[in-house]
Amino acid sequence: MENKRAKSAGFCMGVSLALRKLDEVIEIKKAEGDIYILGSIIHNPQVVEEYSGKGVITVESPDDIPAGSIVVIRAHGVTKDVRDTLIERGIHVIDATCPKVKDACYLIDMSTREGRTLLLFGEQAHPEVKCLLSYANGESIAFDSLQACREQALNKQRKYCLAAQTTQDRSVFDAISRELQQQGDLDLKILHTICDATKKRQGEAIELADEVDYFIVAGGYNSSNTRRLAEVIEAHGTRALHVETAAELPLPELRHYQQIGITAGASTPKKIVDDIQAALDSLKRSSH
Numbered sequence: 001m002e003n004k005r006a007k008s009a010g011f012c013m014g015v016s017l018a019l020r021k022l023d024e025v026i027e028i029k030k031a032e033g034d035i036y037i038l039g040s041i042i043h044n045p046q047v048v049e050e051y052s053g054k055g056v057i058t059v060e061s062p063d064d065i066p067a068g069s070i071v072v073i074r075a076h077g078v079t080k081d082v083r084d085t086l087i088e089r090g091i092h093v094i095d096a097t098c099p100k101v102k103d104a105c106y107l108i109d110m111s112t113r114e115g116r117t118l119l120l121f122g123e124q125a126h127p128e129v130k131c132l133l134s135y136a137n138g139e140s141i142a143f144d145s146l147q148a149c150r151e152q153a154l155n156k157q158r159k160y161c162l163a164a165q166t167t168q169d170r171s172v173f174d175a176i177s178r179e180l181q182q183q184g185d186l187d188l189k190i191l192h193t194i195c196d197a198t199k200k201r202q203g204e205a206i207e208l209a210d211e212v213d214y215f216i217v218a219g220g221y222n223s224s225n226t227r228r229l230a231e232v233i234e235a236h237g238t239r240a241l242h243v244e245t246a247a248e249l250p251l252p253e254l255r256h257y258q259q260i261g262i263t264a265g266a267s268t269p270k271k272i273v274d275d276i277q278a279a280l281d282s283l284k285r286s287s288h
């Protein structure tokens, strides 16, 4: 049995930066008051637990943050309204929004100022999507599939811009772009907001999927980019199992596979991937 780990498995730039910023805040500001995070710092329960052990308080509503405290905005960003409310309430806001999410917000803001209606390909309930939608000036339409896009009644008298949640599947976004552009008389501007980190992870996983007969995808069950990574591998024809930690690996079953691929979502710590690799490697040794 041989295990192959994708080079890009684990933290992306935005997550690394956000955690680095949170570490700095803990180091420098801890004496000044409690440190809050609005929603999980990243979509990984093990990391959230680790920071909770360091005294960081995760809350779901801005109302739960007392005036005068410190809040770190996570990599997904927050809506404009939430940010304004926090500042108005005298809360010290430290922004750890990923620079790529900020770029997407900027593009949406600028394009919708031109009178364009935003068409956003993304999961409506996802915090990043809520953040992106809040930067649209005027009307916006969100949908999460090519089919759902087809069901939108677009008005040819209006101008549109099309953007995506940064972690969406580029091939689906391209298909959506093509279909909309084929409606020749639709005034459409395409905004390129999909992050290369996602594309790189998906591309490497697909490449590796040809070399292995099973795949382990590590990451939080609440991490959409991790779930999508597993879907992309399965769609390519290789079985994929999404786990959060090495403890969930079905080791007896995995013995039957000759070659196992390992990858991880952009919010999965290296330690979790290392533990998974070590568990699979020990299986390899014991099968010799």
Ligand code: SF4
Pocket: 012, 013, 014, 015, 075, 076, 098, 099, 100, 101, 166, 167, 195, 196, 197, 198, 266
């Ligand atoms: S996946 Fe991309 S956009 Fe999202 S946090 Fe990471 S670097 Fe930023």
